[in-house]
Amino acid sequence: xxxxxxxxxxxxxxxxxxxxxxxxxxxxxxxxxxxxxxxxxxxxxxxxxxxxxxxxxxxxxxxxxxxxxxxxxxxxxxxxxxxxxxxxxxxxxxxxxxxxxxxxxxxxxxxxxxxxxxxxxxxxxxxxxxxxxxxxxxxxxxxxxxxxxxxxxxxxxxxxxxxxxxxxxxxxxxxxxxxxxxxxxxxxxxxxxxxxxxxxxxxxxxxxxxxxxxxxxxxxxxxxxxxxxxxxxxxxxxxxxxxxxxxxxxxxxxxxxxxxxxxxxxxxxxxxxxxxxxxxxxxxxxxxxxxxxxxxxxxxxxxxxxxxxxxxxxxxxxxxxxxxxxxxxxxxxxxxxxxxxxxxxxxxxxxxxxxxxxxxxxxxxxxxxxxxxxxxxxxxxxxxxxxxxxxxxxxxxxxxxxxxxxxxxxxxxxxxxxxxxxxxxxxxxxxxxxxxxxxxxxxxxxxxxxxxxxxxxxxxxxxxxxxxxxxxxx
Amino acid sequence: xxxxxxxxxxxxxxxxxxxxxxxxxxxxxxxxxxxxxxxxxxxxxxxxxxxxxxxxxxxxxxxxxxxxxxxxxxxxxxxxxxxxxxxxxxxxxxxxxxxxxxxxxxxxxxxxxxxxxxxxxxxxxxxxxxxxxxxxxxxxxxxxxxxxxxxxxxxxxxxxxxxxxxxxxxxxxxxxxxxxxxxxxxx
Numbered sequence: 001x002x003x004x005x006x007x008x009x010x011x012x013x014x015x016x017x018x019x020x021x022x023x024x025x026x027x028x029x030x031x032x033x034x035x036x037x038x039x040x041x042x043x044x045x046x047x048x049x050x051x052x053x054x055x056x057x058x059x060x061x062x063x064x065x066x067x068x069x070x071x072x073x074x075x076x077x078x079x080x081x082x083x084x085x086x087x088x089x090x091x092x093x094x095x096x097x098x099x100x101x102x103x104x105x106x107x108x109x110x111x112x113x114x115x116x117x118x119x120x121x122x123x124x125x126x127x128x129x130x131x132x133x134x135x136x137x138x139x140x141x142x143x144x145x146x147x148x149x150x151x152x153x154x155x156x157x158x159x160x161x162x163x164x165x166x167x168x169x170x171x172x173x174x175x176x177x178x179x180x181x182x183x184x185x186x187x188x189x190x191x192x193x194x195x196x197x198x199x200x201x202x203x204x205x206x207x208x209x210x211x212x213x214x215x216x217x218x219x220x221x222x223x224x225x226x227x228x229x230x231x232x233x234x235x236x237x238x239x240x241x242x243x244x245x246x247x248x249x250x251x252x253x254x255x256x257x258x259x260x261x262x263x264x265x266x267x268x269x270x271x272x273x274x275x276x277x278x279x280x281x282x283x284x285x286x287x288x289x290x291x292x293x294x295x296x297x298x299x300x301x302x303x304x305x306x307x308x309x310x311x312x313x314x315x316x317x318x319x320x321x322x323x324x325x326x327x328x329x330x331x332x333x334x335x336x337x338x339x340x341x342x343x344x345x346x347x348x349x350x351x352x353x354x355x356x357x358x359x360x361x362x363x364x365x366x367x368x369x370x371x372x373x374x375x376x377x378x379x380x381x382x383x384x385x386x387x388x389x390x391x392x393x394x395x396x397x398x399x400x401x402x403x404x405x406x407x408x409x410x411x412x413x414x415x416x417x418x419x420x421x422x423x424x425x426x427x428x429x430x431x432x433x434x435x436x437x438x439x440x441x442x443x444x445x446x447x448x449x450x451x452x453x454x455x456x457x458x459x460x461x462x463x464x465x466x467x468x469x470x471x472x473x474x
Numbered sequence: 475x476x477x478x479x480x481x482x483x484x485x486x487x488x489x490x491x492x493x494x495x496x497x498x499x500x501x502x503x504x505x506x507x508x509x510x511x512x513x514x515x516x517x518x519x520x521x522x523x524x525x526x527x528x529x530x531x532x533x534x535x536x537x538x539x540x541x542x543x544x545x546x547x548x549x550x551x552x553x554x555x556x557x558x559x560x561x562x563x564x565x566x567x568x569x570x571x572x573x574x575x576x577x578x579x580x581x582x583x584x585x586x587x588x589x590x591x592x593x594x595x596x597x598x599x600x601x602x603x604x605x606x607x608x609x610x611x612x613x614x615x616x617x618x619x620x621x622x623x624x625x626x627x628x629x630x631x632x633x634x635x636x637x638x639x640x641x642x643x644x645x646x647x648x649x650x651x652x653x654x655x656x657x658x659x660x661x
Contacts, residue, residue: 009640011571013621014514025570034574041575043647044511046596047615048519049503055520056498059527060491153560154553161536 004033008040130161131199135178137395140171164199170212172333173315173344173448174380174396181205184219185227188395191382191446192347206230209247213349215384217242234282237262241276244388246349253352255279255295257388265290277387281352295354295387298443302357303464304345313351315344315446322370322459323413330451330458342450343460347382355386355443362469363420363439365447370413372457374406379418382446389441397423413461419468479543487534498527501544505551508579512555512572516618522558526551548580591657592650599649607642614639 007024010016016024027033134143136154143152143160144167154160154177162168162179170177173191180186185205189195193212200206204225207214214229220240221227229236229245231252236245241259245252254263256274264271268286280292304311306326310319317328330341348356357363365381379399399418408414420439444465451458479500485493505526510519530550537546555576559569600611606628613619613627625635 005644006640009643011568012511012514013636013639015636016568021568021571028571028574037571038575038578039647039651040643041511042507042592043596043643043650045507046592047611047643047646048510048516049506049593050596051616052506052516052520054499055502055524055527056495059498059524059531060495062524062528063491063494063531153557 003027004036005040008037012040012044131164131205132162132179132181132197134160134162134168135180136160136170137176137178140175141177142169142171143167144169162197165196167194167196167210169194173347173382173446176396181219183221184217186217188215189213190215190384191396200228204228209245209252211247211249213244213246213347213384215242215244215388231282232266233284234266235264237264242388244384248350251281251283251352253279253281255388257385263290298355298358298386300358300360300363300467300470301465302444303462305462305464311346313346315346317343317460320459322461325461327370327459327461330449330456340450340452341454341456341458342448343458344449345447345463347446349384349445355384355445356447357465358386358443359383359420359439359465360467361421361439362467363444364466364468365418365420366415366462366464366466367418367449368413368415368461368463369405369408370411370457370459370461371405371408372410373453373455374403374408375451375453375456375458376403377405377449377451377456377458379423380448380450381420381423381444382448383442383444385441386443399423411457420465480539483534483537483539483543486531494527494531497530497543501547502527504544504548504579508548508551508576509555512575513558516615518558522551522554526554529554545580552576552580591654595650595653595657596646598653599646602649603642603646607638607645610635610638610642611646 004024004027007016007020007027010020011024024037028037134141134154141154142150143154143162145151146165148167151166152160168177168179168189170189170191170193175191177189177193178186179189179195179197187195187207190213193214194210195212195214196208196210198206198208202225204221205227207227207229209229209231216229216238218227218238218240221238226237226239229238231245231247233247233250233252234254236243236252236254238261239259241261242257243261244255244257246255247253252263254261254274256276256278258276260276261274262271263274263280263282265282265286267282267284270286270290272280272290272292274280274292278292278294280290282290306319306328309326310317310328316331316333318331320327320329328343330343332339333342333344345356348354359381365379367379371377381397381399383395383397397420399422401422404418405416408416447463449458449460479497482493482496486497502523505523506519509522509526510516513519513522526547530547533550537543555572556569559572600608603611610624610628613624619627621632621635621639624639625632628635628638630638
């Protein structure tokens with residue numbers, strides 16, 4: 001039996017081992033291998049389908065059932081509301097008037113029933129009406145319903161309608177999701193962000209930010225109905241502008257690129273208007289006055305050598321001593337079901353530093369790296385526009401060169417230098433763009449290095465970003 | 475899009491739910507075939523097929539009647555299958571492998587003739603199987619027996635039963651391939 005066939009059948013029987021999955025993936029890189037895989041999968045589908053009976057009756061029955069439940073729910077609400085006035089009238093009147101009252105109440109209940117059925121259907125349609133489209137650019141973007149239950153895990157680049165009171169969550173550091181409203185308002189949810197979207201009764205938009213980072217381009221909103229962003233620490237009112245919002249457990253940072261945004265601190269109701277090119281941070285404390293500040297200039301270089309341990313807020317990686325050096329080893333993220341082994345820096349934006357450093361075409365990422373065995377390693381750099389500018393730039397940069405670490409000798413420290421102009425954009429202004437791209441006006445706020453192979457023994461001793469043009473000038 | 479399918483969808487949208495039965499019957503085999511080998515069992519594939527048609531009904535008012543229905547429906551089906559895999563934490567590298575299949579199935583045009591030819595070829599090839607091999611396929615697929623129960627029935631070890639199923643499926647594949655080549659040559 002050919003190895004390819006054997007592995008395909010194991011895949012179909014769900015008896016395949018993890019390392020064999022990788023082997024099969026390699027074998028199906030070429031079209032011949034893919035064809036063979038398809039043939040066996042198609043045969044399996046035919047075998048499964050043998051003697052199968054139609055599910056049409058089951059489908060129609062369930063649709064009818066759902067329709068009935070909706071109508072019944074509306075009628076039950078009417079009946080329970082109509083009982084109270086009947087009892088009150090009975091207490092106040094004799095038997096004859098009671099009969100009359102019951103007839104009137106029954107007619108009223110019937111009329112109300114009809115109205116409620118119509119209302120219930122309308123209401124149901126309102127609740128199920130899409131208020132925005134979700135376009136995920138990662139594989140772990142989830143939609144939670146009003147009860148916080150997962151309604152859907154959305155596949156990258158599929159567009160899905162979002163309904164009022166649903167929550168969108170980007171579970172992992174490298175997930176990005178875009179939310180687009182009918183008026184052109186766009187929200188970009190960066191990694192590990194959770195927001196709930198609500199259509200308020202007056203038609204205005206409300207976004208409840210539960211955690212994470214959002215960059216928004218807000219189209220002009222109707223007068224008196226600003227888009228409202230609610231966080232634990234503040235309420236923001238936006239009429240139409242470009243802004244970024246970062247939410248931590250007890251603080252909210254607002255950065256404005258164009259226009260003005262009103263920020264109200266929930267703790268004491270203090271309000272500040274934040275103008276373009278400025279930022280403000282609201283916390284639950286009222287000791288400091290709520291003020292806006294200009295964005296500080298950022299360095300063009302950054303360095304981390306772990307000699308003082310892991311920096312505050314470091315996301316993933318285990319500190320280990322190796323050959324008298326303090327290093328960080330890739331581990332499985334604790335809060336995720338990912339099977340990858342990961343080193344993720346702190347999120348400088350969320351740690352109140354705005355970013356690690358500014359980057360441009362002359363920026364180079366250096367890693368002093370050690371691996372036990374070769375495995376595919378992915379590098380991702382989270383970037384944001386800095387200072388925020390009109391239109392959204394930033395997004396995740398992926399280093400896509402295959403097998404860049406293939407020639408590294410095992411268990412030996414080597415420095416790898418990666419010019420950032422060689423990375424590929426995953427997303428730029430809401431569009432996926434492959435290949436090297438313009439790097440201007442952005443800053444790196446997070447670095448994520450991962451492999452799916454534990455045997456790789458991925459360890460980093462130092463990581464740093466330099467600017468070659470600046471270094472040459474020195 | 476096929477005019478009759480468009481007319482049926484228009485009737486469904488106008489409130490004639492019974493017409494939706496025609497839609498389900500026309501396309502359910504394609505949806506099932508897309509789901510079955512990825513999800514690994516008939517019951518899981520049938521559940522997803524049912525969910526796909528209910529979801530499609532809910533979204534039918536957003537379907538563009540000028541577009542073909544088959545790829546729209548299979549697009550929904552592929553999303554359901556991917557979501558089910560994620561729910562089972564089966565994405566990662568396996569998803570790459572399944573993607574080849576899902577992409578091939580969703581981009582393929584609806585062809586009842588092609589599906590029938592494959593189904594006929596399979597029926598002919600099953601008739602040619604040796605007695606034990608035929609019993610293995612019958613138990614595994616027609617009756618949905620697990621490997622251990624099947625081994626018990628065939629009075630073989632689990633490993634030997636597994637090997638028998640492997641070999642039988644490969645011989646069925648080769649037989650179908652030659653049957654279809656013959657049919658192609660005839661036409």
